[in-house]
Every structure is written in C-alpha cells, then in structure tokens.
Amino acid sequence: MGNVKEARSPLILHNAFLVTMDPAARVFRDGALVVVGDRIQALGPSAQILRDFSHLAAAESIVDLGSRFLLPGFVNTHVHSSQQLARGIADDVDLKTWLHERIWPYESRMTEEDSYLSTLLCGIELIHSGVTCFAEAGGQHVSGMARAVKELGLRACLTQSTMDTGDGLPENWSASSTDDCIQSQKELYKKHHNTADGRIRVWFGLRQIMNATDQLLLKTRDVAEELKTGIHMHVAEIPYENQLVMNTRKINHGTVTYLEKIGLLRSNLLAAHSVWINEEEFLLQIEFFSKAGVKVSHCPAAAMRMLGFAPVKEMLEAGICVSLGTDGAPSNNRMSIVDEMYLASLINKGREAYMNGQTNPTALPAVAILEMVTINGAKSVLWDNEIGSLEVGKKADMIVVNPFSWTMVPLHDRISSLVYCMRTENIDSVMCNGQWIMKDHKILNVNEEEVTSLAMQASDDLLRRAGIYLPKRMNYL
Ligand SMILES: [Zn+2]
The missing domain is CATH 2.30.40.10 (Urease, subunit C, domain 1)
Incomplete structure (x- = not known):
C-alpha cells in the first residue's frame, strides 16, 4: 500500500x-x-x-x-531519427547527389542496431530542445527506434519508410512489393503500437509519391483508416515531383490534386513540407487540404536548404493545422525545434517581401509560432486529446x-x-x-557520453560499409 x-x-x-x-x-x-x-x-x-x-x-x-x-512539451512533427548518424554526409551537394550517392546508400546499409543508436543520439538532441513528442518521418528499422524511444522516455509516432517503386535505389535495396510494405507495417503496428506506457504509436508511411504505386497509396489509406492511425508522407517537395506526377499519372497540377482525386487527403494525413503547392491551382489545392483536415509539417531549415518557400501564412489563414519539424540531420544538421521556431518566424516574414514586394513584420507572430510547436503539433500527431x-x-x-x-x-x-x-x-x-x-x-534515462561515443563509432563503420567517402574541402595536413 x-x-x-x-x-x-x-x-x-x-x-x-x-x-x-x-x-x-x-x-x-x-x-x-x-x-x-x-x-x-x-x-x-x-x-x-x-x-x-x-x-x-x-x-x-x-x-x-x-x-x-x-x-x-514541444512536438516535432517531422524527424528522421535514423538519419542522425548521417549528419554532415551531404552538406552543400545537389539534390541528386544528396539522395542517390549519400542518403540511400547510408539508409540501405543501416542495421537495426545503427537505427537504435541513431535514435538515441537524435532523441538526446530533441530532449535538450524541449521536445517531448516527435513524429518519425520514416526509417528502415522501426524496432530499433522503438527500443530507443522507450529508453529515452520520449513520446513518438513511429513510421517505416515505405517504397514499392522507384528509380535510383541502391543495388542491395530494391523496392518491396506492395503487399510486403503493408504487411510489415501491420506487424510493426501489432508489435509496438501503444507500447512503452502508451508513449509509442505506430503510423503508416509513404516515403513520397515517386516511390509509391497507386495500389500502395490506396491500401495505405484503407489500412490506416481501419487501424485508426495516421499516415506520414512527404508531399510536394520539389517541382520535379509535380512534373513527374503530371506526366505519369496523367493529371494536371501535380501531387496535391492527384492525392485529392484518389481520396488520400484525409484528417489522418500528415503532409511534410508541402512547399510546391501548384501555382495555377494554388487556392484550390490549399482548399483541398483545409477541407480534408490534412495536417502540414513545416520544416523551415530543410526547406530553405533543399526545397524552397512553403506558403505557411496562406495555409494558416485557410485554417490548415501547420506544425513544425526539423527534418533529418543530413537536411538540416540541427535537430533543435527551438531553432526552427526562430527560423519559421523569420523566413515567413521575409517571404512576404519576396512575394508581395513589401515586408510584413506581422506575418507569423510569436503566438502563432508557439501554437505550431505545441497544440498544432499535438493535433498533427492526432494526440491533442492528451498533449499539446x-x-x-x-x-x-x-x-x-x-x-x-x-x-x-x-x-x-x-x-x-x-x-x-x-x-x-x-x-x-x-x-x-x-x-x-x-x-x-x-x-536522465540514458548516458549521453556513452551514446555519443558509440554513435560516432557506428557512424564511421556504417559509412565505410556504404562506401561513402567525402571529398576534403580544404588542405588537410
Ligand atoms: Zn523528411
């Protein structure tokens, strides 16, 4: 007693x-x-x-x-926890090199133990920046992530990186069949959903439309609905993505319009980035999101580095729930949501000058940013009845x-x-x-020094296995 x-x-x-x-x-x-x-x-x-x-x-x-x-506690709604060991492997390179020569070789050689250490290291940085809950953007070894999240004491929505088609994947890493993609996620859901005192939830992942067949999009939509869980997907990241969708899916205006057409836009979809809302159909695509209750994760640092300006002010004005994410270490390097708060505010003020020819210091004021990292974050991860x-x-x-x-x-x-x-x-x-x-x-729950040292060793080993060698930028003696 x-x-x-x-x-x-x-x-x-x-x-x-x-x-x-x-x-x-x-x-x-x-x-x-x-x-x-x-x-x-x-x-x-x-x-x-x-x-x-x-x-x-x-x-x-x-x-x-x-x-x-x-x-x-802050909610970081787009993190690649298994990319933490890849911090610094893709700085100042073009997008194709970034993905095909650095990130995919890295991810395809990763073991579950690497993912565990990567998530521990990432989690330490998240906690230091005040994050208590994060949405994993999709990695290869959800069981490794789950072990780390459980130990760290964090709350998370974990997601498997899921692809059933796509060019340029490494030889040892062909896309899985549609059924395997769905089956493995169902098993992960069964194994980890609602574990660690209810701190872990398992979501469904769609890496991006370029790596998903229609069959995978539709099955993911239906199974996530059936299990009452969320879907995390990169949406409208780069102009090429919209162009490819227009060419291959025979639809005008790209990804968002296509996802609307097939009924994937729903209130359980967390759309990361959403930078390239089609210009010709801008207001309509924003309306598709707001009507369906789609949530958007805005990652200001990664967007500035790799993608472009996201129309955050317009989305918020249309009533869309926009939250903040750091993205992964190779796209941002800093996993501090505090830095993203500062950047989100500045970038979206600056964008106004770029769009309208005059500055607007009132865009995205402090309270809006605080909402994005707290209650909007909680809504984005479908957990606002308990957190945020x-x-x-x-x-x-x-x-x-x-x-x-x-x-x-x-x-x-x-x-x-x-x-x-x-x-x-x-x-x-x-x-x-x-x-x-x-x-x-x-x-408190893990030994920070020990994790740092183990992660450095694992990262060196992983890069060697993946054959990633970085050119020296200066005259090393
Ligand atoms: Zn991402």
Missing part, C-alpha cells in the same frame, strides 16, 4: 510563469501545476494550488521554479525554461521572447508522461 500511495503522491511545481496554450490562451504570472502519476491533476495561481494541495505532497515534491517558465497544452486531465508533458540569462533578459515581452530570444540552452528540464527525462540539463 505504501508504494501505491507514494506513486500517487502529487508533485507540485509552483512560482512559475505558466503558459498553458489552452483554448483560452491562459498565462498565470505566478502559476502552479500538480502532477499525479502521468497526468496533470490541477493548475492555477500558486497561492491557491499550494493551499489546496501542499498538505498532500511530500516536502521534496513541492518545487519552487523561481519564476522560470513552464510550457507544454497544459490542462487538467492531460498528460504531464512539459518543459521548464530558464529565461534569466544573457540570451533572453530583460524579458519585456515574455511571450515573444520565447520565439525570438530563446535558445536550446535556456531549456533546463523536460518531463514526459509525468517523468523527468532531463533535469537541470542532464539527460
């Missing part, structure tokens, strides 16, 4: 600048929050919460946050930000400073599912 009582004993975090991100956009200047088990039991002004709950908690479970900020805001009854996924450093003071506008000033280093502690997974900058 003692243990049961101990497990249910509340944790009280008080004296916090508490940003709830709830529907009423409540912010408590001096707020407190009570965690019992994996959920939020209560929140409100510190004085009231301490009066009502402090007699129930052990002294060490009443934590004074010293006016630090308390926010919902600090509300009574929701899961205790939250972060403690210390703003009292040179990066953020003097804090005249605390909300905007979270977007325009905050750095990853300002995030002190991270809780997921009621458990601290980082405290005072220390990752």
Whole structure:
C-alpha cells in the first residue's frame, strides 16, 4: 500500500510563469501545476494550488521554479531519427547527389542496431530542445527506434519508410512489393503500437509519391483508416515531383490534386513540407487540404536548404493545422525545434517581401509560432486529446525554461521572447508522461557520453560499409 500511495503522491511545481496554450490562451504570472502519476491533476495561481494541495505532497515534491517558465512539451512533427548518424554526409551537394550517392546508400546499409543508436543520439538532441513528442518521418528499422524511444522516455509516432517503386535505389535495396510494405507495417503496428506506457504509436508511411504505386497509396489509406492511425508522407517537395506526377499519372497540377482525386487527403494525413503547392491551382489545392483536415509539417531549415518557400501564412489563414519539424540531420544538421521556431518566424516574414514586394513584420507572430510547436503539433500527431497544452486531465508533458540569462533578459515581452530570444540552452528540464527525462540539463534515462561515443563509432563503420567517402574541402595536413 505504501508504494501505491507514494506513486500517487502529487508533485507540485509552483512560482512559475505558466503558459498553458489552452483554448483560452491562459498565462498565470505566478502559476502552479500538480502532477499525479502521468497526468496533470490541477493548475492555477500558486497561492491557491499550494493551499489546496501542499498538505498532500511530500516536502521534496513541492518545487519552487523561481519564476522560470513552464510550457507544454514541444512536438516535432517531422524527424528522421535514423538519419542522425548521417549528419554532415551531404552538406552543400545537389539534390541528386544528396539522395542517390549519400542518403540511400547510408539508409540501405543501416542495421537495426545503427537505427537504435541513431535514435538515441537524435532523441538526446530533441530532449535538450524541449521536445517531448516527435513524429518519425520514416526509417528502415522501426524496432530499433522503438527500443530507443522507450529508453529515452520520449513520446513518438513511429513510421517505416515505405517504397514499392522507384528509380535510383541502391543495388542491395530494391523496392518491396506492395503487399510486403503493408504487411510489415501491420506487424510493426501489432508489435509496438501503444507500447512503452502508451508513449509509442505506430503510423503508416509513404516515403513520397515517386516511390509509391497507386495500389500502395490506396491500401495505405484503407489500412490506416481501419487501424485508426495516421499516415506520414512527404508531399510536394520539389517541382520535379509535380512534373513527374503530371506526366505519369496523367493529371494536371501535380501531387496535391492527384492525392485529392484518389481520396488520400484525409484528417489522418500528415503532409511534410508541402512547399510546391501548384501555382495555377494554388487556392484550390490549399482548399483541398483545409477541407480534408490534412495536417502540414513545416520544416523551415530543410526547406530553405533543399526545397524552397512553403506558403505557411496562406495555409494558416485557410485554417490548415501547420506544425513544425526539423527534418533529418543530413537536411538540416540541427535537430533543435527551438531553432526552427526562430527560423519559421523569420523566413515567413521575409517571404512576404519576396512575394508581395513589401515586408510584413506581422506575418507569423510569436503566438502563432508557439501554437505550431505545441497544440498544432499535438493535433498533427492526432494526440491533442492528451498533449499539446497544459490542462487538467492531460498528460504531464512539459518543459521548464530558464529565461534569466544573457540570451533572453530583460524579458519585456515574455511571450515573444520565447520565439525570438530563446535558445536550446535556456531549456533546463523536460518531463514526459509525468517523468523527468532531463533535469537541470542532464539527460536522465540514458548516458549521453556513452551514446555519443558509440554513435560516432557506428557512424564511421556504417559509412565505410556504404562506401561513402567525402571529398576534403580544404588542405588537410
Ligand atoms: Zn523528411
């Protein structure tokens, strides 16, 4: 009985600048929050919460946050966790080299153990940047990812990279048959969905339309619907993709119009990037997304580096749920969602000048960015009934930000400073599912130094096996 009582004993975090991100956009200047088990039991002004709950908690479970900020954990809606060991293998190269000579050889030689280490390394960076939940964009070894996510204490929607057709794949890595693609994902769903105390969910993956037959698109649509899970797919990434769809699928205006035609646009589709919404059919394609309730993951750094400007302002104005992602380490190098918040705001302000000939500093204001990384992120991963805001009854996924450093003071506008000033280093502690997974900058569940060293070794071995040798850029002596 003692243990049961101990497990249910509340944790009280008080004296916090508490940003709830709830529907009423409540912010408590001096707020407190009570965690019992994996959920939020209560929140409100510190004085009231301490009066009502402090007699129930052990002294060490009443934590004074010293006016630090308390926010919902961030949701990163597009990450290639198994590409973390490939950081730096494809910098400053053209798209074809990037994919055919670097990424596909790398991914095709990867073992489940590599994927496990890669996800551990990626997860460490995600946690440092305040992420408590991420959507995997699709990798080869979901079981390796699941093992790492379980150990890290994170929450994730894991997805297999799925392709049943496509040119340029490495010799040892031909596309699978349509049935194998569906079958293997069904098995992964059975094995991992709702595991790790409910922190892991399994989604269906479609790498991109150029690597999917119509049969695969339709079967994925139906099986995901049947299992009530999501589909993660790269959509309208580059002009060539739209062109190929027009040529091979005999339809005007490319990917989005085609996906609409075959009924793939649904509220469980998470469309990554969506940069090249067709110009001639721009408003109609945006309407297709908003009517169907499709979610869009905007990855500003990767878009700037590889793809182009995504019409984020227009999508948000049309009521589309847009969230933020980092993409993978070879397309961005930094897996910090905090950096993406800053970039998303700047890029979409700058894009206005490029599109309309005049600047618009009001585009994508700070609150919109905060929504994108919290509640919109939660909606994008179909989990907003439990995460994405600090509300009574929701899961205790939250972060403690210390703003009292040179990066953020003097804090005249605390909300905007979270977007325009905050750095990853300002995030002190991270809780997921009621458990601290980082405290005072220390990752708690895995040994960060050990993972770093094992990952460096595994990455060298993997590149050697894949025959990837990078040219020296300067005069190495
Ligand atoms: Zn991606």
